[in-house]
Amino acid sequence: MNETLGECLQQVRKKLGFLSARSFYIDLSKRLELGFNYSYYMKIESDQLMPSEKVISQLASLLPGADGDLVVATYCKALFPQQMKRLLSATKEEVKEVPVPKKKVSKKDNNPTTHIRSYQMELTEKQVSIVASAKTHYFLFLILTLSRRGIAKKELTNYKFDKVEKALEALVEGKLIYQEDDLYFPSFPEFLFPKAETTALKNLYEKINSYDLKKNEQFGLTKVKRSSFFKRISPRQAEIILMHLDLLFQTIRTADDMDVSYNTEVLSLDLTYYRGKVIG
Known part of the structure; x- marks a missing residue:
């Protein structure tokens, strides 16, 4: 891993074919409304300042998956050098102990957008x-x-x-x-x-x-399930339902935490949960 965040960005930029930092910044700004200007980016690349998490998230998301991950890892290492060193060492030991099955490489694996985090x-x-x-x-x-x-x-x-x-x-x-x-x-x-x-x-x-x-x-999405309720339940049941809904939403949000090439289904879920008092 690179010693500094600036060195990492320079390596990634050149790997992607941008000889100058300005051409790299212009290409990024064409794709997204960046939250920083060119002068700010140059200070990052020259290691004159440590950017915010939001800036790193923007940069990483606009890079091919492995390069974006490298930028994030280098950023974390710069912020927490001892902790990251310990984590990386632990990861290496786990890799040695656990046999990793060989994966058949397909053309889709070479598509940088397949591994966007x-x-x-x-x-x-x-x-x-x-x-x-x-x-x-x-x-x-x-x-x-x-x-x-x-x-x-x-x-x-x-x-x-x-x-x-x-x-x-x-x-x-x-x-x-x-x-x-x-x-x-x-x-x-x-x-x-x-x-x-x-x-x-x-x-x-x-x-x-x-x-x-x-x-x-x-x-042209297929309706899989539909239910509608209007009934009395206890406050305890209402809280349990909310807990289950939170778990459901968390499950949906974790879809991009794995290799997104597995995400082949589109989910359309519209859910509104009302609660209150009615006479009777």
Whole structure:
């Protein structure tokens, strides 16, 4: 592993074919609205400052899986040198003791997007506005942010979207997706919608909620299970249900903690749990 974070970034940059830091930064900024400028990046690469976790998450998510992991590991080593040394030593011992089965390498394993780790980026209000501006914008955003590979425009014809070209252009301009040759990729592995703390965001989310009513039909998803309840239960039962729901949500969130090439199913789950008092 590299001694410093700056040396690690320089190695990764050159490995990806960028001889200058400026060309590397420009390429990254085309794909995502970065939370730091070029001057800040240069201070990281020259080891003049230690960036925040948010900056490292952005950088790592825009790199091929192994390179992103290397940057994160080097960052952790810089922050916690003794602890990381001990952890890495322990890991090496475990590897020696446990036989690892050989894995057959397929062409898909060579695709850098196959091994993207899950990093999260909160959308800006402007980006939410772009996503909510039309149903096509929203559905294309969903497809492309779920994708683990580049998607060609012609692949989208089966969904019969309106004004696909216009929508793709808007998503690229908003740095929600980016284009390489004739393929489109998500700019970030996982986007988070901000809390509806403003009237503008509340209105935008109302539009998105109306699109969600057509989402399953638009994508041709199969209804697997549906239940509806309106009944009396005890407070203890209500708390147990909440605990189970928390476990369910945690299970869904761990989908990207493993090799995402196994994530071949799309889950569409809309769940609202109300509780309160009714006369009688």
